[in-house]
Amino acid sequence: xxxxxxxxxxxxxxxxxxxxxxxxxxxxxxxxxxxxxxxxxxxxxxxxxxxxxxxxxxxxxxxxxxxxxxxxxxxxxxxxxxxxxxxxxxxxxxxxxxxxxxxxxxxxxxxxxxxxxxxxxxxxxxxxxxxxxxxxxxxxxxxxxxxxxxxxxxxxxxxxxxxxxxxxxxxxxxxxxxxxxxxxxxxxxxxxxxxxxxxxxxxxxxxxxxxxxxxxxxxxxxxxxxxxxxxxxxxxxxxxxxxxxxxxxxxxxxxxxxxxxxxxxxxxxxxxxxxxxxxxxxxxxxxxxxxxxxxxxxxxxxxxxxxxxxxxxxxxxxxxxxxxxxxxxxxxxxxxxxxxxxxxxxx
Amino acid sequence: xxxxxxxxxxxxxxxxxxxxxxxxxxxxxxxxxxxxxxxxxxxxxxxxxxxxxxxxxxxxxxxxxxxxxxxxxxxxxxxxxxxxxxxxxxxxxxxxxxxxxxxxxxxxxxxxxxxxxxxxxxxxxxxxxxxxxxxxxxxxxxxxxxxxxxxxxxxxxxxxxxxxxxxxxxxxxxxxxxxxxxxxxxxxxxxxxxxxxxxxxxxxxxxxxxxxxxxxxxxxxxxxxxxxxxxxxxxxxxxxxxxxxxxxxxxxxxxxxxxxxxxxxxxxxxxxxxxxxxxxxxxxxxxxxxxxx
Numbered sequence: 001x002x003x004x005x006x007x008x009x010x011x012x013x014x015x016x017x018x019x020x021x022x023x024x025x026x027x028x029x030x031x032x033x034x035x036x037x038x039x040x041x042x043x044x045x046x047x048x049x050x051x052x053x054x055x056x057x058x059x060x061x062x063x064x065x066x067x068x069x070x071x072x073x074x075x076x077x078x079x080x081x082x083x084x085x086x087x088x089x090x091x092x093x094x095x096x097x098x099x100x101x102x103x104x105x106x107x108x109x110x111x112x113x114x115x116x117x118x119x120x121x122x123x124x125x126x127x128x129x130x131x132x133x134x135x136x137x138x139x140x141x142x143x144x145x146x147x148x149x150x151x152x153x154x155x156x157x158x159x160x161x162x163x164x165x166x167x168x169x170x171x172x173x174x175x176x177x178x179x180x181x182x183x184x185x186x187x188x189x190x191x192x193x194x195x196x197x198x199x200x201x202x203x204x205x206x207x208x209x210x211x212x213x214x215x216x217x218x219x220x221x222x223x224x225x226x227x228x229x230x231x232x233x234x235x236x237x238x239x240x241x242x243x244x245x246x247x248x249x250x251x252x253x254x255x256x257x258x259x260x261x262x263x264x265x266x267x268x269x270x271x272x273x274x275x276x277x278x279x280x281x282x283x284x285x286x287x288x289x290x291x292x293x294x295x296x297x298x299x300x301x302x303x304x305x306x307x308x309x310x311x312x313x314x315x316x317x318x319x320x321x322x323x324x325x326x327x328x329x330x331x332x333x334x335x336x337x338x339x340x341x342x343x344x345x346x347x
Numbered sequence: 348x349x350x351x352x353x354x355x356x357x358x359x360x361x362x363x364x365x366x367x368x369x370x371x372x373x374x375x376x377x378x379x380x381x382x383x384x385x386x387x388x389x390x391x392x393x394x395x396x397x398x399x400x401x402x403x404x405x406x407x408x409x410x411x412x413x414x415x416x417x418x419x420x421x422x423x424x425x426x427x428x429x430x431x432x433x434x435x436x437x438x439x440x441x442x443x444x445x446x447x448x449x450x451x452x453x454x455x456x457x458x459x460x461x462x463x464x465x466x467x468x469x470x471x472x473x474x475x476x477x478x479x480x481x482x483x484x485x486x487x488x489x490x491x492x493x494x495x496x497x498x499x500x501x502x503x504x505x506x507x508x509x510x511x512x513x514x515x516x517x518x519x520x521x522x523x524x525x526x527x528x529x530x531x532x533x534x535x536x537x538x539x540x541x542x543x544x545x546x547x548x549x550x551x552x553x554x555x556x557x558x559x560x561x562x563x564x565x566x567x568x569x570x571x572x573x574x575x576x577x578x579x580x581x582x583x584x585x586x587x588x589x590x591x592x593x594x595x596x597x598x599x600x601x602x603x604x605x606x607x608x609x610x611x612x613x614x615x616x617x618x619x620x621x622x623x624x625x626x627x628x629x630x631x632x633x634x635x636x637x638x639x640x
Contacts, residue, residue: 102479102494103492106478107483107492110486115599118477118478166601209525213521215515271535321616325616325618
């Protein structure tokens, strides 16, 4: 009862990073609230799965192990969560803002009539005063709630940051993208409980309606998320050919190349390199932003970088306001010089 | 065999093209400065519907939208591109809806339409980017769902099954799902075919009652009486038997506590030119401080 729950996404028999990151966040929220952290592992062949998650501070691991639960399909996983939550009545449920989390979360929230906030960039516990109209003396009626989950996300195309609360319904649900939270092992020997549930009690046979005929998953082609140096290209790079210059600089500096949504939409860079609220969040020690104007959705995905260099021929580009170094110039002019002078001075 | 196809479409502010006048001096959103557009991924969904209609002649595509009366524009646009009928769900009491109240309202409208084999919509709308309404409608109608669809590969009418290629994290998968179902379509799916000139001529006077200006309402109603296909069906909450506790603000579990406009706090930054000496000095500094190796 009252716990913080995390839905662990499992590829094969490996819990995904995004879920481990949420366990770390969930542990902190549970500490603030003085409650337990519990997680759900649903899949097939999950013997020993608790070893992957318990060390993040999980007090109870709910294991649902059945052949039909991997690969993921919508209805059986929905049944697991909905029926378990009817028993457990958690106050918070977090899941990754992945394809699976964004397929599952809304279905569960609809079945339980609870609020769900997508793609949160921050989560915290706070009090909330809800305006509930006016009484007969025209005085405002305010309902006060303690210890609610503040779900913070950019909204309206990133022009505003909204704090969303769903105070009157359970669980308070939120999805978070991979890389937004940091995973930290709490204690290698953390002792939690493991509960192996009888899947048939939670998932009626008739829910296995979608068959996965064919499935290809490739490991990521790059390590953008973990790279200590990132070369970040925006629409101002101008073309796919000009992006090659960025790759050349990245090769010299042992960096990875990322891109803004505008650059990806224009076809300059591949979608899997998109940095931002709806892409990857990076925290490198150095990021070199080339022709990036600095839409807030993009900034949300790189603002915690150590040192920010902006190369832009528009001195008023919003990105410049968060940059440590601003180079007024074009990408074509400056990037080759960076390569040249790096080579010259790095020996 | 013919199919009954429903396409969900939304009219959205064009948040992709936000100019400097998008915010008012008071710091609120200047909606007038943002043009209203057909939500891009809903057009991808419409294309998948049109392909099914090509494959199963005699199929009908009904487009459903919820919003202000002017959102009938997306229905008209769909008619120009090959849809057969349109519905606008509009009512004051529907305002302020979050995704759950929206999906309830749309699911009630779909129930009212009744006969359907497949419901298609965009994966998400660009004003909210939540991707929640599709799965929530599926749950409310007791149907399964296939989200992030790239392409409907085949549909077997007799076996009532459809095979769909969909995007997953780090890859693709092909799934077989039973009809009826809800499918949400990705922006990377095939783009929507353009308007058809003959259809533009046919449907350019199609309107929903709330769109008709008072001085022309009578003449337009007469025109619709003569040519019923020019009517875009307009429904309020009562028409779809909506429970008023589940629509609009009242039916929305989520509350917005605070909205903060984005103001960048300027860092203390060093500005330089792109000259050889400036770039060289910077690279030397980064090397000396071991920021690059």
